[in-house]
Amino acid sequence: MTKQTVGLYNVSFDVYEGETFVLMGLSGSGKSTLLRCLNRLIDPSDGHILIDGDDIATMDSKDLREARRTKMSMVFQGFALLPHRTVIDNVAFGLEIQGISKDERYIKAEEAISKVGLKGYESSKTSQLSGGMQQRVGLARALATDPDILLMDEAFSALDPLIRSEMQDELIALQDKLKKTIVFVSHDLDEALKLGDRIAIMKDGVIAQIGTAEEILTNPADDYVSEFVAGVDRTKILTAENVMKRPEPVVSINAGLKVAMQLMKKHGISSIFVVDPEKKIKGILLIDDAVQAVKDKKTLHDVLITDVQIVAPDLPIMDIIPMMTDSNFPLAVVNDSQKIIGVIVRGSILGALAIKEEDSNGLT
Amino acid sequence: MALPELPIGETVESSVYWLNDNFGFLMDIFSEFIDILISGFKDILLFLPPIVFILIISIFVYFVSRKNLKLAVGTAIGFLLIDNMDLWKLSMETLALVLSSALVALLVGIPTGILTAKNETAFHIVKPILDFMQTMPSFVYLIPAVIFFGLGNVPGLVATIVFAMPPAIRLTNLGIRQVPVELNEVANAFGTTSMQKLVKVELPVALPTIMAGVNQCIMLSLSMVVIAAMIGARGLGYQVLVGIQRVDIGQGFEAGLAIVIIAIVLDRLTQGLTPKK
Numbered sequence: 239m240t241k242q243t244v245g246l247y248n249v250s251f252d253v254y255e256g257e258t259f260v261l262m263g264l265s266g267s268g269k270s271t272l273l274r275c276l277n278r279l280i281d282p283s284d285g286h287i288l289i290d291g292d293d294i295a296t297m298d299s300k301d302l303r304e305a306r307r308t309k310m311s312m313v314f315q316g317f318a319l320l321p322h323r324t325v326i327d328n329v330a331f332g333l334e335i336q337g338i339s340k341d342e343r344y345i346k347a348e349e350a351i352s353k354v355g356l357k358g359y360e361s362s363k364t365s366q367l368s369g370g371m372q373q374r375v376g377l378a379r380a381l382a383t384d385p386d387i388l389l390m391d392e393a394f395s396a397l398d399p400l401i402r403s404e405m406q407d408e409l410i411a412l413q414d415k416l417k418k419t420i421v422f423v424s425h426d427l428d429e430a431l432k433l434g435d436r437i438a439i440m441k442d443g444v445i446a447q448i449g450t451a452e453e454i455l456t457n458p459a460d461d462y463v464s465e466f467v468a469g470v471d472r473t474k475i476l477t478a479e480n481v482m483k484r485p486e487p488v489v490s491i492n493a494g495l496k497v498a499m500q501l502m503k504k505h506g507i508s509s510i511f512v513v514d515p516e517k518k519i520k521g522i523l524l525i526d527d528a529v530q531a532v533k534d535k536k537t538l539h540d541v542l543i544t545d546v547q548i549v550a551p552d553l554p555i556m557d558i559i560p561m562m563t564d565s566n567f568p569l570a571v572v573n574d575s576q577k578i579i580g581v582i583v584r585g586s587i588l589g590a591l592a593i594k595e596e597d598s599n600g601l602t
Numbered sequence: 603m604a605l606p607e608l609p610i611g612e613t614v615e616s617s618v619y620w621l622n623d624n625f626g627f628l629m630d631i632f633s634e635f636i637d638i639l640i641s642g643f644k645d646i647l648l649f650l651p652p653i654v655f656i657l658i659i660s661i662f663v664y665f666v667s668r669k670n671l672k673l674a675v676g677t678a679i680g681f682l683l684i685d686n687m688d689l690w691k692l693s694m695e696t697l698a699l700v701l702s703s704a705l706v707a708l709l710v711g712i713p714t715g716i717l718t719a720k721n722e723t724a725f726h727i728v729k730p731i732l733d734f735m736q737t738m739p740s741f742v743y744l745i746p747a748v749i750f751f752g753l754g755n756v757p758g759l760v761a762t763i764v765f766a767m768p769p770a771i772r773l774t775n776l777g778i779r780q781v782p783v784e785l786n787e788v789a790n791a792f793g794t795t796s797m798q799k800l801v802k803v804e805l806p807v808a809l810p811t812i813m814a815g816v817n818q819c820i821m822l823s824l825s826m827v828v829i830a831a832m833i834g835a836r837g838l839g840y841q842v843l844v845g846i847q848r849v850d851i852g853q854g855f856e857a858g859l860a861i862v863i864i865a866i867v868l869d870r871l872t873q874g875l876t877p878k879k
Binding site: 274277279302304308311312314316318320322323331334335383389 | 782784785787788790791792793794795798802803806807809877
């Protein structure tokens with residue numbers, strides 16, 4: 239018998255450059271411990287932590303100090319600002335530790351302060367700031383040393399919901415510009431799904447599943463994960479791409495009305511998308527219009543409805559549903575070059591939501 | 603069956619004499635150093651005429667106490683009263699003793715406090731010594747002090763240093779141990795050396811607590827310096843002692859009042875120097 243508890247066991251994962259990787263789990267799942275192993279605030283008893291090929295876990299204290307100074311910095315749940323320092327001296331802390339001259343570190347600290355939108359508060363005392371602003375200082379302090387990696391430990395958990403959501407949006411906007419590698423610890427699934435390019439769900443010191451938000455929602459690895467994600471609002475996460483059908487059949491704009499009618503009859507559908515030879519969308523043809531046109535000796539061009547609704551593949555279902563209610567036609571999913579890559583009909587959205595709902599209910 | 607009495611008293615006595623015989627030269631060097639310190643402070647304090655000194659100290663109190671005019675005026679009145687009672691020279695002598703002993707106690711106490719906060723072994727060694735130092739009746743220190751240093755200011759000061767040091771150690775230790783875990787992590791996460799961590803994070807964050815220790819140290823110095831008059835320390839304490847011996851109520855009270863005035867001013871001054879959280 240030992241009196242020790244296993245904090246983390248057999249945890250192995252890669253974080254790619256420039257991505258936001260979320261460690262997600264309930265309290266006690268080991269996510270914060272894992273984060274602290276990355277910069278060795280907690281010494282792992284075994285294993286390797288490779289950053290650009292250098293093993294953090296086996297570094298001597300001098301190399302570790304250097305890595306902590308330049309490679310990565312950390313944002314804390316409780317902000318952890320130094321109470322005796324002003325905003326700018328807090329932000330400049332990391333630079334000061336590196337021995338950078340006062341003038342130079344103030345220039346860099348100013349930059350970081352304006353990045354997080356705190357310009358004008360440089361000489362304020364940190365205790366006079368609100369929680370959200372304090373965490374901006376924490377974020378600026380982490381950015382000031384221009385590290386490759388940001389470690390964020392429940393950085394927004396102590397903030398009230400509105401501010402939290404605002405900070406999440408700002409982090410996403412910042413990340414679009416800065417392209418840091420972020421490891422973000424969170425116990426809030428919505429936050430994880432919102433911020434994370436990929437998410438690792440942890441339970442009792444092991445990783446239950448790693449994947450993108452869609453992968454985890456649509457294909458949970460085990461009962462724990464599916465239970466975990468059961469309450470998520472899928473319409474926010476699932477996108478057009480996840481629910482669309484293959485764009486079949488489509489008819490070429492150069493083909494005749496007869497061909498189009500034949501295809502609709504064969505597939506038992508009442509409308510068909512019309513494309514040019516490059517598969518770019520041209521419009522939609524309804525069966526009734528086609529029948530009428532043949533009687534009136536008109537061509538496909540005469541009865542083609544060009545005013546079709548198109549959506550991008552990454553549009554969330556939440557935004558597609560209102561479009562569907564306003565329209566009687568299917569939606570075309572097109573890529574950047576206007577090529578049709580999928581079709582969404584009402585049934586496919588309802589089906590996608592219903593099946594997934596059933597899945598998770600069945601497993602709980 | 604009667605147990606034999608353990609020779610604790612004899613052992614301590616013989617070791618004190620042994621120390622005195624073998625390390626007397628060290629005591630002499632130390633004695634010399636303390637003497638210089640006391641006379642240095644005394645010369646500075648008595649250099650200026652009382653009225654100029656009172657003016658300077660009152661202005662100083664005014665700014666240190668964040669422009670508390672009442673306190674500054676009170677200080678001026680108090681010190682004028684001391685001068686009026688013709689106790690100026692003795693008061694400055696007492697102040698010199700207090701400043702010397704507090705200075706030495708802090709110079710030893712604060713680093714020791716830092717050490718005990720950082721090192722568990724040191725903490726476990728120092729803790730019982732501190733308990734001993736604080737609970738042993740203060741008069742008892744006077745005896746070995748006399749053996750080592752004879753009669754006069756120096757043994758009085760040594761006894762005072764021993765008496766006043768524990769709160770400086772304890773509160774420094776406490777202050778550093780109370781630095782929040784996250785701030786500790788901040789220091790480490792940004793790659794501080796242990797010296798940078800101490801100077802830039804731990805000491806500033808612990809400063810209010812450490813200053814409480816400084817305040818305690820100075821106040822205890824003052825109370826002990828008075829008692830040390832019993833082994834020949836000069837100043838107001840001696841005046842009190844003479845008052846007791848002659849049953850001279852007036853003389854005793856005047857000296858006591860001067861001590862109270864000095865104590866209040868020193869207390870408010872050190873509190874004023876403490877940064878507010």
